[in-house]
Amino acid sequence: MDLKGLFQSWPVYRQLTGDDKLGRGKAAQSKRSLTLTPRTAEVDHVAHSVCPFCAVGCAQKVYVKDEKVVQIEGNPDSPISRGRLCPKGSASKQLVTGPQRLTKVRYRAPYATEWQDLDLETAMDMVADRVLDAREKGWQQFDSDRHTLRRTMGLASLGGATLDNEENYLIKKLFTALGALQIENQARI
Template identity: 50%
Template structure:
């Protein structure tokens, strides 16, 4: 014969015993922990498992909200706003709150991928190879398209063969340096920032 606690109504009886509403209706108060259930008593803070906390800046826009990144065994487990920051004072917008998904997404590209002209597949390449290739192509394009003087004799020292579109996460200081390097150094005229678009 089956025990009564294991019968078909056992789950329902357990639910009623653990449910806080009947206790509160019977007059139990917060002091009696009337609103507690076994489920709520078993809950643990998700950050309790973290063995390390680091700081970062949200990657999604130019506001520069500070973040606290909690990690366990070197893997991020939670990200929240840093309350010490005068910028965001511990808050994050929905995009910033989703940073953990960006970090841990299996679709996140973490390798340099290169597709050769007319190829139908991507190849993994070392970062140093990619940086050297970009630098070589920028220099070659600048040299091939650089204009010192216009036909009327005016000095312009510019190129129309290169342009820059900065990301929205760049702050004023980074944009200043980009303008100096790309505009003053390379002679680019087409310099824009995603934050203004």
């Protein structure tokens, strides 16, 4: 490459001699940047989700390629966030792809001194069995005057402020269907 060609390839030269005086367009582009494509260009599908961090409920687009999350962005169609995410929401890809993410359920049996790894299906079955057992043990069909109660005192729910309205609604319906009376939310207390 001659000296003139070297200067013409220099971004500052292109900025000063071309139409892009502020250096925000063609003047700043390198050969490498012209060949780059976005991570989202060749994804298999886009899943719609909600940011898990707070109760605002900012919508997200989750880009998936080869069954792996490659990018998470704000959804511009959302009336709540209009495509914007806070710093924590923007970094939520780390929740599913970070090396610190736990991929197994850790369980320590009663009176045991060691933890053991369980697969998710076994752990979910254990939770369901315990919920049904607590419901049954605390069940009250009638009071002392034979008034029908159909409730359980063996279950309670305390929701958190990180849940959005839809999640709180579903939890309320679930625990009400189970017969629980003690259903509360941290945001209301």
